[in-house]
Amino acid sequence: MPEQPFQPEGAGAVAGSGGTGGAMPWATSEAETLESPLSPRTATLKPSAPEDPGAPSASPERPRSLWSDAWRDLRRNPVFILSTLIIVFLVVISLWPSTIASGSPLKCDLAKAQQGSAPGHPFGYDGQGCDVYTRTVYGARTSVAVGVCATLGVAVLGSVLGALAGFFGGLWDSLLSRVTDVFFAIPVILGGLVLLSVVTSNSIWPVIGFIVLLGWPQISRIARGAVITAQQNDYVQAARALGASNSRILLRHIAPNAVAPVIVVATIALGTYIALEATLSYLGVGLKPPSVSWGIDISAASPYIRNAPHALLWPSGALAVTVLAFIMLGDAVRDALDPKLR
Amino acid sequence: MLLEVRDLQVEFRTRDGVVKAVNGVSYGVDAGETLAVLGESGSGKSVTAQAVMGILDMPPGRITGGEILFQGRDLLKLREDERRRLRGAEMAMIFQDALSSLNPVLTVGDQLGEMFVVHRGMSRKDARAKAVELMDRVRIPAAKERVKQYPHQFSGGMRQRIMIAMALALEPALIIADEPTTALDVTVQAQVMDLLAELRREYRMGLVLITHDLGVVADVADRIAVMYAGRIVESAPVHDIYKAPAHPYTKGLLESIPRLDHKGRELYAIKGLPPNLMNIPRGCAFHPRCPLAQDLCRTDVPPLYEVTGTDTTRHSACHFWRECLHG
Numbered sequence: 088m089p090e091q092p093f094q095p096e097g098a099g100a101v102a103g104s105g106g107t108g109g110a111m112p113w114a115t116s117e118a119e120t121l122e123s124p125l126s127p128r129t130a131t132l133k134p135s136a137p138e139d140p141g142a143p144s145a146s147p148e149r150p151r152s153l154w155s156d157a158w159r160d161l162r163r164n165p166v167f168i169l170s171t172l173i174i175v176f177l178v179v180i181s182l183w184p185s186t187i188a189s190g191s192p193l194k195c196d197l198a199k200a201q202q203g204s205a206p207g208h209p210f211g212y213d214g215q216g217c218d219v220y221t222r223t224v225y226g227a228r229t230s231v232a233v234g235v236c237a238t239l240g241v242a243v244l245g246s247v248l249g250a251l252a253g254f255f256g257g258l259w260d261s262l263l264s265r266v267t268d269v270f271f272a273i274p275v276i277l278g279g280l281v282l283l284s285v286v287t288s289n290s291i292w293p294v295i296g297f298i299v300l301l302g303w304p305q306i307s308r309i310a311r312g313a314v315i316t317a318q319q320n321d322y323v324q325a326a327r328a329l330g331a332s333n334s335r336i337l338l339r340h341i342a343p344n345a346v347a348p349v350i351v352v353a354t355i356a357l358g359t360y361i362a363l364e365a366t367l368s369y370l371g372v373g374l375k376p377p378s379v380s381w382g383i384d385i386s387a388a389s390p391y392i393r394n395a396p397h398a399l400l401w402p403s404g405a406l407a408v409t410v411l412a413f414i415m416l417g418d419a420v421r422d423a424l425d426p427k428l429r
Numbered sequence: 430m431l432l433e434v435r436d437l438q439v440e441f442r443t444r445d446g447v448v449k450a451v452n453g454v455s456y457g458v459d460a461g462e463t464l465a466v467l468g469e470s471g472s473g474k475s476v477t478a479q480a481v482m483g484i485l486d487m488p489p490g491r492i493t494g495g496e497i498l499f500q501g502r503d504l505l506k507l508r509e510d511e512r513r514r515l516r517g518a519e520m521a522m523i524f525q526d527a528l529s530s531l532n533p534v535l536t537v538g539d540q541l542g543e544m545f546v547v548h549r550g551m552s553r554k555d556a557r558a559k560a561v562e563l564m565d566r567v568r569i570p571a572a573k574e575r576v577k578q579y580p581h582q583f584s585g586g587m588r589q590r591i592m593i594a595m596a597l598a599l600e601p602a603l604i605i606a607d608e609p610t611t612a613l614d615v616t617v618q619a620q621v622m623d624l625l626a627e628l629r630r631e632y633r634m635g636l637v638l639i640t641h642d643l644g645v646v647a648d649v650a651d652r653i654a655v656m657y658a659g660r661i662v663e664s665a666p667v668h669d670i671y672k673a674p675a676h677p678y679t680k681g682l683l684e685s686i687p688r689l690d691h692k693g694r695e696l697y698a699i700k701g702l703p704p705n706l707m708n709i710p711r712g713c714a715f716h717p718r719c720p721l722a723q724d725l726c727r728t729d730v731p732p733l734y735e736v737t738g739t740d741t742t743r744h745s746a747c748h749f750w751r752e753c754l755h756g
Contacts, residue, residue, distance in 0.1 A: 154534075321529040327484050328524075329595060330517030330547055339543075343534045 245306025253314030267304035313345035358413030437495035468656035521596035527588035531580035538576035586617035658714035
């Protein structure tokens with residue numbers, strides 16, 4: 088990640104989330120307030136202390152937290168901006184592909200098979216005479232849908248199981264750890280070839296299901312570790328000492344402090360899931376025609392690479408850029424959420 | 430008696446062996462009374478407090494014996510959800526390091542208000558108003574604005590006062606303060622202790638003050654219980670202990686306080702190291718470090734003798750308390 092020149096934007100924008108930096112302006116008021124002869128009864132008739140000179144008046148400093156600090160970092164990070172622009176563009180064309188591609192991806196003309204670019208068909212034609220541009224645009228929909236759905240599934244399943252295992256520990260934890268070990272031992276491609284070859288459905292759901300099945304152990308390990316770390320914090324014990332229930336401790340005190348690593352890993356994983364869908368489709372066990380997917384197109388075009396390289400390069404290029412964008416986003420988010428890098 | 434701990438025994442089962450952290454501790458606190466529990470690190474004072482609160486990590490911790498009577502009920506016989514309802518409402522705890530005891534991602538208002546949401550079922554808006562009131566109560570200036578701030582935006586003393594406010598929120602009958610001022614600098618220490626003492630008087634709460642700082646105790650406590658190797662070795666009203674300790678360990682502690690009138694002399698230190706709790710010495714646990722130790726101390730565990738000849742109730746777990754008291 089490129090170094091960011093330090094720009095003092097707002098007052099007191101000194102970085103450092105948990106540090107004492109933010110406390111400094113207030114520290115002076117401590118002595119004043121305590122020295123005043125105090126009767127707690129009058130204290131309820133506030134405000135009397137704030138009239139002191141130097142006591143805090145309406146603070147110009149916005150409350151800072153891990154998230155607001157991270158957001159400020161991200162907004163200035165070119166990697167984040169670039170990847171976000173690409174992702175927004177991808178999401179828009181997956182939702183409304185017809186805005187930039189007027190034709191249908193399934194309308195093909197064999198007479199034009201393997202022809203190069205022509206007016207109105209900038210990317211040329213593939214082996215079946217279909218318009219490569221249209222198919223590449225429509226392929227984004229599958230990729231984004233598979234990536235987003237699989238990531239959501241993995242993140243929800245993995246973090247719930249991992250968090251429960253980390254929080255309650257004991258038998259439940261050992262059991263889950265062994266189960267994740269088993270899933271880690273399944274080779275992804277081999278598993279995909281075996282499991283998906285028996286599926287006949289032509290929708291994206293079997294692929295998503297397969298990715299979730301193999302992907303959740305990764306997130307669950309991260310979530311488990313993050314929960315165990317967060318759980319050892321004194322404020323968790325303090326909350327317990329003040330009568331908070333398990334669910335409240337887990338949801339309100341641990342989860343917000345443990346969610347950052349899960350977000351980071353999930354974002355990076357999104358890119359790899361898109362690549363995995365293309366891989367599976369290439370191998371013929373993911374999506375099948377007439378679905379439109381970059382993997383299918385790459386697979387179909389690869390025998391003709393010497394005659395019609397454009398039919399291979401465009402969907403491959405789109406796939407590479409998409410995966411890169413999500414991985415860059417994940418990277419930027421990781422940097423922003425890591426206070427040690429500030 | 431508000432809280433009575435009787436012969437409490439706690440051990441931790443670790444990979445290396447069984448750590449006997451608490452070996453038959455008994456103490457009691459009345460409403461409106463302050464008991465200071467004194468001892469070095471590892472003497473079992475915090476573990477006892479955690480057992481009373483019910484926040485001991487189990488496993489590895491295990492309560493192997495004794496009872497904890499709170500308002501006449503044995504806490505160890507209650508169900509977990511009953512104990513949870515007591516925590517915060519009837520008994521509360523203040524921790525040593527207020528920064529790490531406050532959740533960094535929630536505003537102090539949210540955390541203070543949580544007490545009312547959890548125990549009283551208040552709406553968030555009412556809870557917020559209560560939070561402001563509490564912050565006023567512990568004298569945090571501009572409470573209305575600051576209630577929206579995060580813990581790291583407060584100074585150390587203020588954070589500890591917020592912790593005190595959280596503990597006091599529901600006006601519990603008992604407060605356990607586990608080294609509440611250790612992380613603060615000396616001037617702020619005094620302010621926080623004064624605040625705690627004053628609020629305790631006002632609400633007539635029982636206060637168990639855990640500390641290793643004899644200086645903090647003198648002004649605030651009514652009684653002192655000194656712990657060593659998981660036992661109470663001496664308990665007495667605060668002034669008696671300062672005047673004439675009845676246990677050599679207490680004596681050693683008092684002599685190791687730096688004093689202005691002893692300037693230039695070498696500071697006394699109790700020789701030796703605290704015992705390994707996996708292998709507590711036979712007989713009196715203190716005998717390897719004790720200047721008065723004799724053969725009896727190496728073989729017989731001293732019971733908690735009643736110290737006679739004073740007008741107050743005192744106890745000492747030393748075979749030779751008479752020699753210590755008068756020597």
